Amino acid sequence: MTLPKFRKEDVLVEALPYIQEFESKTFVIKYGGAVMEEENLKQMVAQDVTLLRKIGINIIVVHGGGKEITSLSNKLNLKTNFVNGQRYTDDDTIGVVQMVLAGQINKDIVRRINMHGGRAVGVSGIDGNLLGVKKYEKEDLGLVGEIENVNDRFLANLMKDGYLPVIAPVGVDGNGAVYNVNADIAACHIAGAVTSSKLVFMTDVEGIKDGERLMTHLTRSEAQKMIEKGIINGGMIPKVESAFRALDAGVKKVHIIDGRIPHALLLEIFTKEGVGTEIVDE
Numbered sequence: 006m007t008l009p010k011f012r013k014e015d016v017l018v019e020a021l022p023y024i025q026e027f028e029s030k031t032f033v034i035k036y037g038g039a040v041m042e043e044e045n046l047k048q049m050v051a052q053d054v055t056l057l058r059k060i061g062i063n064i065i066v067v068h069g070g071g072k073e074i075t076s077l078s079n080k081l082n083l084k085t086n087f088v089n090g091q092r093y094t095d096d097d098t099i100g101v102v103q104m105v106l107a108g109q110i111n112k113d114i115v116r117r118i119n120m121h122g123g124r125a126v127g128v129s130g131i132d133g134n135l136l137g138v139k140k141y142e143k144e145d146l147g148l149v150g151e152i153e154n155v156n157d158r159f160l161a162n163l164m165k166d167g168y169l170p171v172i173a174p175v176g177v178d179g180n181g182a183v184y185n186v187n188a189d190i191a192a193c194h195i196a197g198a199v200t201s202s203k204l205v206f207m208t209d210v211e212g213i214k215d216g217e218r219l220m221t222h223l224t225r226s227e228a229q230k231m232i233e234k235g236i237i238n239g240g241m242i243p244k245v246e247s248a249f250r251a252l253d254a255g256v257k258k259v260h261i262i263d264g265r266i267p268h269a270l271l272l273e274i275f276t277k278e279g280v281g282t283e284i285v286d287e
Protein backbone atom coordinates (compact mmCIF):
# COMPACT_ATOMS: atom_id res chain seq x y z
CA MET A 6 0.00 0.00 0.00
CA THR A 7 1.34 3.46 -0.86
CA LEU A 8 0.32 6.16 1.54
CA PRO A 9 -0.78 9.53 0.15
CA LYS A 10 1.95 12.18 0.46
CA PHE A 11 1.09 15.17 2.59
CA ARG A 12 2.91 18.45 2.45
CA LYS A 13 3.55 19.67 5.98
CA GLU A 14 2.40 23.20 5.16
CA ASP A 15 -0.96 21.91 3.82
CA VAL A 16 -1.57 19.98 7.02
CA LEU A 17 -0.91 23.07 9.12
CA VAL A 18 -3.10 25.29 6.94
CA GLU A 19 -5.97 22.79 7.11
CA ALA A 20 -5.75 23.00 10.90
CA LEU A 21 -5.94 26.80 11.03
CA PRO A 22 -9.75 27.28 10.96
CA TYR A 23 -10.13 24.66 13.69
CA ILE A 24 -7.46 26.34 15.81
CA GLN A 25 -9.40 29.61 15.49
CA GLU A 26 -12.77 27.98 16.18
CA PHE A 27 -11.63 26.15 19.30
CA GLU A 28 -9.44 28.78 20.98
CA SER A 29 -10.60 29.20 24.62
CA LYS A 30 -13.14 26.39 24.28
CA THR A 31 -13.15 23.39 26.63
CA PHE A 32 -12.82 19.75 25.58
CA VAL A 33 -13.25 16.76 27.88
CA ILE A 34 -11.30 13.68 26.84
CA LYS A 35 -12.11 10.25 28.27
CA TYR A 36 -9.05 8.12 28.00
CA GLY A 37 -9.27 4.35 28.39
CA GLY A 38 -8.88 0.92 26.85
CA ALA A 39 -5.85 -0.11 24.76
CA VAL A 40 -4.51 3.44 24.58
CA MET A 41 -3.70 3.16 28.27
CA GLU A 42 -1.65 0.02 27.79
CA GLU A 43 0.70 0.68 24.90
CA GLU A 44 3.79 2.74 25.59
CA ASN A 45 3.88 4.54 22.20
CA LEU A 46 0.20 5.43 22.34
CA LYS A 47 0.54 6.74 25.91
CA GLN A 48 3.31 9.07 24.78
CA MET A 49 1.29 10.26 21.77
CA VAL A 50 -1.80 11.05 23.85
CA ALA A 51 0.41 13.03 26.25
CA GLN A 52 1.85 14.97 23.29
CA ASP A 53 -1.58 15.55 21.74
CA VAL A 54 -3.27 16.93 24.85
CA THR A 55 -0.24 19.13 25.54
CA LEU A 56 -0.37 20.52 22.01
CA LEU A 57 -4.11 21.20 22.29
CA ARG A 58 -3.58 23.01 25.60
CA LYS A 59 -0.68 25.04 24.18
CA ILE A 60 -2.81 26.40 21.33
CA GLY A 61 -5.37 27.68 23.81
CA ILE A 62 -7.93 24.88 24.17
CA ASN A 63 -8.88 24.06 27.78
CA ILE A 64 -8.38 20.34 28.12
CA ILE A 65 -9.73 18.09 30.87
CA VAL A 66 -8.67 14.44 30.86
CA VAL A 67 -10.84 11.85 32.61
CA HIS A 68 -9.26 8.42 32.74
CA GLY A 69 -10.40 4.87 33.34
CA GLY A 70 -8.35 1.87 34.38
CA GLY A 71 -10.83 -1.00 34.68
CA LYS A 72 -8.38 -3.61 33.42
CA GLU A 73 -5.67 -2.49 35.84
CA ILE A 74 -8.12 -2.62 38.79
CA THR A 75 -9.05 -6.19 37.82
CA SER A 76 -5.40 -7.16 37.49
CA LEU A 77 -4.42 -5.87 40.98
CA SER A 78 -7.59 -7.42 42.47
CA ASN A 79 -6.53 -10.79 41.02
CA LYS A 80 -3.08 -10.49 42.57
CA LEU A 81 -4.70 -9.77 45.94
CA ASN A 82 -7.12 -12.68 45.51
CA LEU A 83 -10.15 -10.39 45.49
CA LYS A 84 -13.09 -11.50 43.35
CA THR A 85 -14.17 -9.32 40.41
CA ASN A 86 -17.85 -9.08 39.67
CA PHE A 87 -19.40 -6.82 37.00
CA VAL A 88 -23.14 -6.11 37.11
CA ASN A 89 -24.50 -4.49 33.94
CA GLY A 90 -21.11 -3.10 33.02
CA GLN A 91 -20.29 -1.71 36.48
CA ARG A 92 -17.93 -3.24 39.02
CA TYR A 93 -19.56 -4.47 42.24
CA THR A 94 -17.33 -2.61 44.69
CA ASP A 95 -16.98 -3.98 48.24
CA ASP A 96 -14.91 -2.53 51.12
CA ASP A 97 -11.67 -4.20 49.98
CA THR A 98 -12.19 -3.37 46.31
CA ILE A 99 -12.71 0.36 46.88
CA GLY A 100 -9.18 0.46 48.36
CA VAL A 101 -7.81 -1.12 45.20
CA VAL A 102 -9.87 1.23 42.99
CA GLN A 103 -8.49 4.27 44.81
CA MET A 104 -4.92 2.95 44.74
CA VAL A 105 -4.98 2.16 41.03
CA LEU A 106 -7.02 5.09 39.69
CA ALA A 107 -6.08 7.98 41.99
CA GLY A 108 -2.55 6.68 42.58
CA GLN A 109 -0.78 4.75 39.89
CA ILE A 110 -2.67 5.62 36.70
CA ASN A 111 -3.43 9.24 37.49
CA LYS A 112 0.17 10.05 38.33
CA ASP A 113 1.51 8.17 35.33
CA ILE A 114 -0.63 10.27 32.97
CA VAL A 115 0.29 13.51 34.76
CA ARG A 116 4.01 12.70 34.62
CA ARG A 117 3.88 11.97 30.90
CA ILE A 118 2.00 15.16 30.03
CA ASN A 119 4.40 17.21 32.13
CA MET A 120 7.39 15.66 30.35
CA HIS A 121 6.10 17.54 27.29
CA GLY A 122 5.58 20.77 29.23
CA GLY A 123 1.82 20.34 29.60
CA ARG A 124 1.22 21.59 33.21
CA ALA A 125 -1.01 18.68 34.19
CA VAL A 126 -2.45 18.44 37.70
CA GLY A 127 -3.83 15.10 38.85
CA VAL A 128 -6.93 15.10 41.03
CA SER A 129 -9.46 12.51 42.05
CA GLY A 130 -13.12 13.28 42.63
CA ILE A 131 -12.26 13.48 46.34
CA ASP A 132 -9.92 16.47 45.91
CA GLY A 133 -11.77 19.77 46.32
CA ASN A 134 -14.98 17.69 46.54
CA LEU A 135 -14.76 17.56 42.75
CA LEU A 136 -17.24 14.68 42.35
CA GLY A 137 -20.04 14.71 44.95
CA VAL A 138 -21.86 11.38 44.83
CA LYS A 139 -24.52 9.29 46.52
CA LYS A 140 -24.77 5.50 46.55
CA TYR A 141 -25.97 4.16 43.20
CA GLU A 142 -29.65 3.41 43.62
CA LYS A 143 -30.92 1.43 40.61
CA GLU A 144 -29.32 -1.77 41.88
CA ASP A 145 -27.00 -2.75 44.71
CA LEU A 146 -23.43 -2.30 43.45
CA GLY A 147 -21.85 -1.81 46.88
CA LEU A 148 -19.67 1.30 46.90
CA VAL A 149 -20.52 2.53 43.41
CA GLY A 150 -21.50 6.17 43.31
CA GLU A 151 -23.93 8.23 41.27
CA ILE A 152 -22.72 11.77 40.61
CA GLU A 153 -24.86 14.49 42.18
CA ASN A 154 -22.59 17.48 41.71
CA VAL A 155 -19.34 18.50 40.04
CA ASN A 156 -17.19 21.30 41.49
CA ASP A 157 -16.87 23.11 38.17
CA ARG A 158 -15.37 26.23 39.82
CA PHE A 159 -12.41 24.20 41.01
CA LEU A 160 -11.82 23.02 37.43
CA ALA A 161 -12.34 26.50 36.01
CA ASN A 162 -9.76 27.92 38.44
CA LEU A 163 -7.19 25.29 37.54
CA MET A 164 -7.70 25.96 33.82
CA LYS A 165 -7.64 29.74 34.27
CA ASP A 166 -4.19 29.33 35.81
CA GLY A 167 -3.08 27.32 32.78
CA TYR A 168 -3.31 23.86 34.35
CA LEU A 169 -4.59 20.75 32.63
CA PRO A 170 -6.75 18.71 35.06
CA VAL A 171 -6.37 14.92 34.92
CA ILE A 172 -9.25 13.33 36.81
CA ALA A 173 -9.52 9.89 38.45
CA PRO A 174 -13.19 8.84 38.67
CA VAL A 175 -13.69 8.23 42.37
CA GLY A 176 -16.22 10.34 44.28
CA VAL A 177 -17.08 11.23 47.85
CA ASP A 178 -20.46 11.48 49.61
CA GLY A 179 -21.68 13.92 52.28
CA ASN A 180 -20.27 11.67 55.03
CA GLY A 181 -16.84 11.47 53.47
CA ALA A 182 -17.27 7.90 52.17
CA VAL A 183 -15.41 7.08 48.95
CA TYR A 184 -17.21 5.59 45.92
CA ASN A 185 -16.18 4.08 42.60
CA VAL A 186 -17.60 5.81 39.49
CA ASN A 187 -17.61 4.49 35.92
CA ALA A 188 -15.20 6.67 33.95
CA ASP A 189 -17.51 7.17 30.92
CA ILE A 190 -20.28 8.41 33.21
CA ALA A 191 -17.88 10.67 35.13
CA ALA A 192 -16.65 12.19 31.85
CA CYS A 193 -20.16 13.01 30.68
CA HIS A 194 -21.11 14.69 33.99
CA ILE A 195 -17.88 16.72 33.96
CA ALA A 196 -18.40 17.72 30.29
CA GLY A 197 -21.92 18.87 31.14
CA ALA A 198 -20.84 20.81 34.23
CA VAL A 199 -18.15 22.82 32.41
CA THR A 200 -20.27 23.13 29.21
CA SER A 201 -17.57 21.52 27.19
CA SER A 202 -17.73 22.02 23.40
CA LYS A 203 -16.65 18.46 22.79
CA LEU A 204 -16.60 15.23 24.72
CA VAL A 205 -14.22 12.70 23.17
CA PHE A 206 -14.25 9.02 24.15
CA MET A 207 -10.99 7.34 23.16
CA THR A 208 -11.58 3.62 22.93
CA ASP A 209 -10.25 0.55 21.14
CA VAL A 210 -12.71 0.20 18.26
CA GLU A 211 -12.93 2.28 15.07
CA GLY A 212 -16.10 3.99 16.29
CA ILE A 213 -19.76 2.94 16.15
CA LYS A 214 -20.29 0.32 13.48
CA ASP A 215 -23.36 -1.05 11.74
CA GLY A 216 -22.10 -4.46 10.69
CA GLU A 217 -18.86 -3.70 8.87
CA ARG A 218 -19.74 -0.08 8.14
CA LEU A 219 -18.26 2.68 10.32
CA MET A 220 -20.90 5.34 11.04
CA THR A 221 -19.00 8.63 10.87
CA HIS A 222 -21.96 10.86 11.81
CA LEU A 223 -24.98 9.93 13.92
CA THR A 224 -27.84 11.98 15.28
CA ARG A 225 -29.22 11.13 18.69
CA SER A 226 -32.33 9.51 17.17
CA GLU A 227 -30.27 7.38 14.77
CA ALA A 228 -28.08 6.21 17.65
CA GLN A 229 -31.15 5.51 19.79
CA LYS A 230 -32.59 3.30 17.02
CA MET A 231 -29.29 1.40 16.80
CA ILE A 232 -29.51 0.66 20.54
CA GLU A 233 -33.14 -0.48 20.19
CA LYS A 234 -32.19 -2.81 17.32
CA GLY A 235 -29.27 -4.22 19.33
CA ILE A 236 -26.69 -2.97 16.78
CA ILE A 237 -25.13 -0.96 19.57
CA ASN A 238 -24.66 -3.20 22.59
CA GLY A 239 -22.32 -4.13 25.47
CA GLY A 240 -19.65 -1.63 26.46
CA MET A 241 -20.81 0.81 23.77
CA ILE A 242 -24.17 1.39 25.49
CA PRO A 243 -22.81 3.37 28.49
CA LYS A 244 -20.76 5.51 26.09
CA VAL A 245 -23.72 6.33 23.85
CA GLU A 246 -26.06 6.91 26.78
CA SER A 247 -23.41 9.15 28.34
CA ALA A 248 -23.25 10.94 24.99
CA PHE A 249 -27.01 11.63 25.15
CA ARG A 250 -26.69 12.96 28.69
CA ALA A 251 -23.83 15.23 27.63
CA LEU A 252 -25.86 16.58 24.66
CA ASP A 253 -28.75 17.25 27.07
CA ALA A 254 -26.35 19.27 29.22
CA GLY A 255 -25.34 21.46 26.27
CA VAL A 256 -22.25 19.69 24.91
CA LYS A 257 -22.24 20.30 21.13
CA LYS A 258 -20.60 17.13 19.84
CA VAL A 259 -19.57 13.80 21.27
CA HIS A 260 -16.89 11.78 19.48
CA ILE A 261 -16.09 8.12 19.85
CA ILE A 262 -12.66 7.62 18.35
CA ASP A 263 -10.16 4.83 17.83
CA GLY A 264 -7.34 5.46 20.27
CA ARG A 265 -5.23 2.81 18.53
CA ILE A 266 -4.66 5.20 15.61
CA PRO A 267 -1.49 7.22 16.27
CA HIS A 268 -2.41 10.83 17.13
CA ALA A 269 -6.14 10.04 16.76
CA LEU A 270 -7.02 13.11 18.84
CA LEU A 271 -5.24 15.53 16.53
CA LEU A 272 -6.73 13.89 13.44
CA GLU A 273 -10.22 14.14 14.91
CA ILE A 274 -9.93 17.75 15.91
CA PHE A 275 -7.87 19.25 13.09
CA THR A 276 -8.94 17.46 9.91
CA LYS A 277 -12.10 17.67 7.81
CA GLU A 278 -12.57 13.90 7.76
CA GLY A 279 -11.96 13.33 11.48
CA VAL A 280 -11.75 9.78 12.79
CA GLY A 281 -14.43 7.60 14.36
CA THR A 282 -18.04 8.57 15.02
CA GLU A 283 -19.53 11.93 15.96
CA ILE A 284 -22.88 12.09 17.72
CA VAL A 285 -24.88 15.33 17.55
CA ASP A 286 -28.34 16.37 18.75
CA GLU A 287 -30.21 16.43 15.41
Ligand SMILES: Nc1ncnc2c1ncn2[C@@H]1O[C@H](COP(=O)(O)OP(=O)(O)O)[C@@H](O)[C@H]1O
Nearest residue numbers: 037038208209210212213214236237238240241
Ligand atom coordinates in the same frame (compact mmCIF):
# COMPACT_ATOMS: atom_id res chain seq x y z
N1 LIG B 1 -22.27 -0.96 17.16
C1 LIG B 1 -21.08 -1.06 17.76
N2 LIG B 1 -19.99 -0.50 17.21
C2 LIG B 1 -18.77 -0.60 17.80
N3 LIG B 1 -18.53 -1.24 18.98
C3 LIG B 1 -19.58 -1.82 19.59
C4 LIG B 1 -20.91 -1.75 19.02
N4 LIG B 1 -21.75 -2.41 19.85
C5 LIG B 1 -21.01 -2.88 20.86
N5 LIG B 1 -19.72 -2.54 20.75
C6 LIG B 1 -18.66 -2.93 21.71
O1 LIG B 1 -18.28 -1.83 22.53
C7 LIG B 1 -16.93 -2.01 22.95
C8 LIG B 1 -16.33 -0.67 23.46
O2 LIG B 1 -16.67 -0.49 24.81
P1 LIG B 1 -15.65 -0.81 26.03
O3 LIG B 1 -14.96 -2.11 25.76
O4 LIG B 1 -16.41 -0.66 27.29
O5 LIG B 1 -14.59 0.38 25.84
P2 LIG B 1 -13.50 1.06 26.86
O6 LIG B 1 -12.80 -0.07 27.57
O7 LIG B 1 -12.61 1.83 25.95
O8 LIG B 1 -14.27 1.97 27.80
C9 LIG B 1 -16.27 -2.54 21.69
O9 LIG B 1 -15.12 -3.28 21.97
C10 LIG B 1 -17.37 -3.40 21.05
O10 LIG B 1 -17.20 -4.75 21.38
Ligand SMILES: CC(=O)N[C@@H](CCC(=O)OP(=O)(O)O)C(=O)O
Nearest residue numbers: 037069070071091092186187188
Ligand atom coordinates in the same frame (compact mmCIF):
# COMPACT_ATOMS: atom_id res chain seq x y z
C1 LIG C 1 -18.25 1.54 38.74
C2 LIG C 1 -17.17 1.08 37.79
O1 LIG C 1 -17.37 0.10 37.07
N1 LIG C 1 -16.05 1.79 37.76
C3 LIG C 1 -14.93 1.49 36.90
C4 LIG C 1 -13.94 2.64 36.99
C5 LIG C 1 -12.82 2.56 35.98
C6 LIG C 1 -13.32 2.62 34.54
O2 LIG C 1 -14.43 3.01 34.23
O3 LIG C 1 -12.36 2.21 33.62
P1 LIG C 1 -12.52 1.97 32.04
O4 LIG C 1 -12.95 3.26 31.43
O5 LIG C 1 -11.12 1.59 31.66
O6 LIG C 1 -13.53 0.86 31.83
C7 LIG C 1 -14.25 0.16 37.33
O7 LIG C 1 -14.19 -0.13 38.51
O8 LIG C 1 -13.75 -0.53 36.42
